[in-house]
Amino acid sequence: MEGNAFQIVWFILWAILWTGYFVLDGFDLGAGSLIYVLGRTEEDRRAIYNSIGPFWDGNEVWLITAGGATFAAFPKTYAVMFSAFYSALLLLLFCLIIRGVAVEYRNKFDSKAWKTLWDVGFFLGSVLPAFLLGVAFANIFEGIPIDKNGIYHGSFWTLLHPYSIIAGVFFVICFAMHGANWIAFRTEGELSERAGSVARKLWGLSVVLAAIFFLASYLSTNLWDNYARHLGLLVFPAIAVIGFFVVPGGLVTKNYLMAWIGSCLVILGFSAWAFAGLFPNMLPSSLNPAWSLTCFNSSSSLLTLEIMTAVALIFVPIMLGYTFWAYKIFAFNKKSSQPAQ
Amino acid sequence: MDVVWLSRLQFAAAAMFHFLFVPLTLGLSFLTAIYQTLWLKTGDEDYKRAARFWGKLFLINFGLGVVTGITLEFQFGTNWSAYSQYVGDIFGPLLAIEATLAFFLESTFIAVWWFGWKKLSPKVTTAAIWLTAVGSNISALWILLANGWMQHPVGYVLRNGRAELASFWKVVTNPFGWLEFLHTVPSGYVVAGFFVLGISACHLLRKRDVSLFKKSFKVAAIWSLVWALVIAVTGDFHAYEVAKNQPEKLAAMEAVWKTEKHVPFSLILVPSESKEKNIVDALQIPGLLSFLAYHDFNAEIKGLKDFPKDERPPVAPTFWSFRLMVLIGFLLIILGIWAVVRREEPEKHPGMLRILFASMFLPYLGCQFGWIVAEVGRQPWIVYKLMKTSQAVSPISATQVMISLPAFIVVYAVLGAICFWLIGYHAMKGPEKEEPAGEITY
Numbered sequence: 001m002e003g004n005a006f007q008i009v010w011f012i013l014w015a016i017l018w019t020g021y022f023v024l025d026g027f028d029l030g031a032g033s034l035i036y037v038l039g040r041t042e043e044d045r046r047a048i049y050n051s052i053g054p055f056w057d058g059n060e061v062w063l064i065t066a067g068g069a070t071f072a073a074f075p076k077t078y079a080v081m082f083s084a085f086y087s088a089l090l091l092l093l094f095c096l097i098i099r100g101v102a103v104e105y106r107n108k109f110d111s112k113a114w115k116t117l118w119d120v121g122f123f124l125g126s127v128l129p130a131f132l133l134g135v136a137f138a139n140i141f142e143g144i145p146i147d148k149n150g151i152y153h154g155s156f157w158t159l160l161h162p163y164s165i166i167a168g169v170f171f172v173i174c175f176a177m178h179g180a181n182w183i184a185f186r187t188e189g190e191l192s193e194r195a196g197s198v199a200r201k202l203w204g205l206s207v208v209l210a211a212i213f214f215l216a217s218y219l220s221t222n223l224w225d226n227y228a229r230h231l232g233l234l235v236f237p238a239i240a241v242i243g244f245f246v247v248p249g250g251l252v253t254k255n256y257l258m259a260w261i262g263s264c265l266v267i268l269g270f271s272a273w274a275f276a277g278l279f280p281n282m283l284p285s286s287l288n289p290a291w292s293l294t295c296f297n298s299s300s301s302l303l304t305l306e307i308m309t310a311v312a313l314i315f316v317p318i319m320l321g322y323t324f325w326a327y328k329i330f331a332f333n334k335k336s337s338q339p340a341q
Numbered sequence: 342m343d344v345v346w347l348s349r350l351q352f353a354a355a356a357m358f359h360f361l362f363v364p365l366t367l368g369l370s371f372l373t374a375i376y377q378t379l380w381l382k383t384g385d386e387d388y389k390r391a392a393r394f395w396g397k398l399f400l401i402n403f404g405l406g407v408v409t410g411i412t413l414e415f416q417f418g419t420n421w422s423a424y425s426q427y428v429g430d431i432f433g434p435l436l437a438i439e440a441t442l443a444f445f446l447e448s449t450f451i452a453v454w455w456f457g458w459k460k461l462s463p464k465v466t467t468a469a470i471w472l473t474a475v476g477s478n479i480s481a482l483w484i485l486l487a488n489g490w491m492q493h494p495v496g497y498v499l500r501n502g503r504a505e506l507a508s509f510w511k512v513v514t515n516p517f518g519w520l521e522f523l524h525t526v527p528s529g530y531v532v533a534g535f536f537v538l539g540i541s542a543c544h545l546l547r548k549r550d551v552s553l554f555k556k557s558f559k560v561a562a563i564w565s566l567v568w569a570l571v572i573a574v575t576g577d578f579h580a581y582e583v584a585k586n587q588p589e590k591l592a593a594m595e596a597v598w599k600t601e602k603h604v605p606f607s608l609i610l611v612p613s614e615s616k617e618k619n620i621v622d623a624l625q626i627p628g629l630l631s632f633l634a635y636h637d638f639n640a641e642i643k644g645l646k647d648f649p650k651d652e653r654p655p656v657a658p659t660f661w662s663f664r665l666m667v668l669i670g671f672l673l674i675i676l677g678i679w680a681v682v683r684r685e686e687p688e689k690h691p692g693m694l695r696i697l698f699a700s701m702f703l704p705y706l707g708c709q710f711g712w713i714v715a716e717v718g719r720q721p722w723i724v725y726k727l728m729k730t731s732q733a734v735s736p737i738s739a740t741q742v743m744i745s746l747p748a749f750i751v752v753y754a755v756l757g758a759i760c761f762w763l764i765g766y767h768a769m770k771g772p773e774k775e776e777p778a779g780e781i782t783y
Contacts, residue, residue, distance in 0.1 A: 046782065046783070049783050050782045050783055053452070053456060053782065053783050054452040054453070054455075054456040055452070057407065057448040057449075057451070057452060058445060058448045058449045058452065060407075060411075060448070061440060061444045061445050061448050063411070064410075064411060064414055064440045064444055065437065065440040065441055065444070065445075067414055067415065067418075068414060068433070068436045068437035068439070068440040068441075069437050071414075071417065071418065071425060071429055071432075071433035071436055071437065072429070072433030072434040072436065072437035073433070073437075075425055075426055075428075075429020075430065075433050076426050076429070078418050078425055078429065078433070079418055079422035079423070079425040079426040079429070079735075080422065081418065082415060082417075082418025082419045082422065082425075083418060083419055083420070083422040083735035083736065083737055085419075086419050086420075086735070086737055086741050086745075087741060087744075087745075089415055089418075089419055090415070090419065090745050090748075093411060093412055093415055094748070094752060096408065096411065097408040097409070097411070097412070097752070097756070098752075100404055100407060100408040101404055101405065101408060101756055101759075101760075103783075104400070104401070104404040104783075105401070105404070105759070105763060106783070107782075107783040108401065108763060108767070108783075109763065109766065151736050152736075300429060300430045300433065300434075300505075300506075301430050301500075301505045301506055303505075303506045303507070303509070304430045304431070304433070304434055304505075304506045307434060307506070307509050308434050308437060311434075311437075311438055311441065312441070315441050315442055316441065319441065319445045319446075322445075322446075322449055322450075323445065323449055326449050326452065326453055329453075329457065329460065329461065330452075330456060330457070330460075
């Protein structure tokens with residue numbers, strides 16, 4: 001099919017949905033990863049669960065929407081990507097299922113064994129998805145062995161290699177930093193202080209991993225190629241770098257909201273950098289670039305893209321409106337919830 | 342077992358499991374909203390406590406509905422990639438719209454309802470639970486329009502080796518999809534109605550919180566009967582649509598083997614697929630089947646033998662699921678009438694209460710049977726007359742599915758058991774005596 005502007009529009013919207021997902025579910029997956037590090041007492045743990053309570057479900061919907069948008073706008077990419085990543089995706093799925101149930105059920109029965117069990121589920125269901133998402137996207141950036149018919153010539157283990165493992169670890173640490181900032185912001189007293197201090201250490205680690213990941217991407221992928229041609233795109237990694245300065249600025253002054261906004265910028269900057277670098281590819285082929293799936297060769301018909309655009313223009317602003325309102329009433333007014341008993 | 346069969350079993354397991362929780366979500370969200378609205382209007386504390394009680398049970402159930410739904414969205418891509426590529430132009434947008442319009446709405450506002458109980462005014466939290474209910478029901482509409490398209494594809498053109506959208510209007514006004522919606526969603530309402538009736542019955546039998554549960558009972562009784570009747574009516578319209586558009590499914594549902602006019606409805610019927618006839622056929626009502634299917638006593642119904650063998654759906658599952666579903670539907674109407682007749686003083690009728698408690702599972706079963714008719718009855722097609730299920734699978738190894746299928750069954754069985762146990766625990770604990778002190782938390 002010939003190239004058209006809507007394919008570019010939908011590549012951008014697709015990238016925005018995934019970016020939104022990483023920025024939002026990033027902090028609740030990150031918070032879950034820290035349940036043992038920060039949750040020393042029962043009160044601590046309850047506070048951590050409640051810090052993400054009103055938000056995690058709505059955040060997760062960004063994943064469903066990103067997947068749905070991939071299906072709607074780029075069905076060929078959706079089909080090849082999801083079947084190629086079969087085992088990784090199902091593992092991700094089980095982890096997210098357990099995470100969701102853990103958050104909702106943990107405090108609904110008064111037994112130490114019950115709570116301990118769900119804490120394990122919450123932890124694994126937070127750490128593993130972060131890692132798997134890193135692995136999955138690293139493979140998307142690098143390309144996977146798909147042939148000209150979109151058939152994947154690999155297995156689950158093909159997806160695990162140095163570049164993707166670095167990405168996985170980077171996602172885990174970055175989300176954890178983001179989660180620590182959120183916990184520091186949303187809780188009070190000693191827990192908040194400890195979260196701030198953990199956030200500082202995670203920030204240091206994230207900076208190092210970020211540098212490694214930028215370098216590894218230069219060596220293993222073509223992500224930087226678009227940047228050589230269009231220097232203006234450098235605004236995206238610049239946002240990430242700015243974020244890396246805002247985070248400690250907030251932590252040092254104990255303005256944890258600022259620190260969290262900083263880690264939002266980090267994740268946003270990284271995601272934008274990656275997707276801008278990926279364009280127009282959506283799933284490169286490591287066997288032959290001619291077999292890569294792009295936004296131009298894997299999209300839906302023009303009519304479908306036009307209709308989806310109309311739907312998005314009407315309903316996404318509404319959704320953003322009430323989402324922001326919910327965040328405002330539960331988080332962004334400065335009398336944030338006490339961790340109740 | 343090949344990858345097609347394994348993937349079919351996996352999708353069936355995932356879909357049926359998801360549909361253990363969705364109907365209650367669809368109905369209990371509205372019932373909770375109704376109780377809370379009655380509190381706003383009357384100031385009666387019983388209604389407030391009822392809203393919090395039923396809403397808490399709703400919340401426990403809702404979580405599992407959400408997480409099992411993600412599985413289905415993923416599974417179109419993981420196991421049915423050929424299908425996804427072929428119909429993505431039409432099917433994809435319906436799913437994306439479902440997420441954008443409905444999932445965000447229900448997920449955001451259920452959290453507003455629960456966590457905002459003290460922080461926000463009663464009017465705002467009441468609006469929140471109504472929006473949650475609306476969100477869930479909007480989601481049902483879009484997914485049923487998607488399934489409706491699989492059953493009766495419209496508004497498309499075959500181009501570039503796939504189905505491409507030709508008319509979005511035709512797709513969203515597809516009568517098949519709307520009739521599915523008007524039949525499936527009330528079935529969820531009835532699940533919720535009998536859920537409330539059964540649990541209320543339990544407490545009334547034990548004479549606990551009688552005032553609150555009498556009020557819950559009364560609302561749920563009227564609710565259940567109204568929607569049980571709607572199911573019967575829309576079921577008839579829906580079957581008429583099936584008869585028109587999917588004659589093979591109709592023939593399987595009713596075990597019609599030979600094409601004939603003025604087809605009777607047999608109250609007792611036992612089909613034999615191998616013999617291609619009914620081995621027991623008794624208590625016939627002349628012409629009734631023709632009338633039910635085509636609203637004409639003399640209408641001709643095409644028999645299974647006049648369809649190619651490889652285009653006939655499996656008869657036994659389709660036939661028995663249909664009959665059992667209809668039987669359950671009628672039982673629920675009768676039980677609904679009984680509950681409505683006794684709605685002012687249900688505590689004086691322990692026999693009825695015990696039967697209502699024992700009947701809570703019936704609507705659940707009805708829902709599952711209905712979906713078996715819809716999906717098994719469409720076989721061998723994944724998109725009716727356009728694509729066969731056997732052509733739709735991903736090019737993946739059977740080994741991967743041989744691992745994932747049992748994993749799903751085990752994980753789902755464990756989580757499902759925990760969910761129902763937790764619901765039972767909180768249901769039996771009864772409504773809170775007073776609201777928790779301090780902020781609302783988990």
